[in-house]
Amino acid sequence: MKQQQQNHPSYLDYIIHFWREDQVEPFTPVQSRLYFLLLQISNTNHWAKEILVGDMIISSRLGVSLNTFRRARTALQERGLIIFEIGGKGHAHKSRVQLRMSTRVQSSSQSSIQNLTGLYNRNIDNKIKNKSFNKEFNTYQSDFD
DSSP: OOOOOTTSOOHHHHHHHHHHHHHHSOOOHHHHHHHHHHHHHHHHTTTOSSEEEOHHHHHHHHTSOHHHHHHHHHHHHHTTSEEEEOOOSSSSOOEEEEEOOOOOOOOHHHHHHHHHHHHHHHHHHHHHHTTOOOOOOOOOOOTTO
């Protein structure tokens, strides 16, 4: 059995990276399917540095139009999961795709969530300092004590 290069991310590394990115900003179903199809093709090609894929073949396998496939591919590149280079004009030319594990610049939605979280935490801290919580906490003995 062929050994995987030590410096190359594993299949699992790519999957974990994908789901971490998805937590920041969810992928569309087409983007998700495209990414996992590219992972499968890379695995089939023994994790070559780049893979050659035909746009029409991939869009057909995804069951979407060429334009929908191309938007999904561009979105994956913008998020740092792939790099692609369009092959040329005509059916015989294939695009070159490389899987990536780079982190992207923080999205506006992520920074908005962090701002709201900070605001929420400050409000809780102020309520605690001002003792505006009138609720008492009941403590019960645990079955495990």
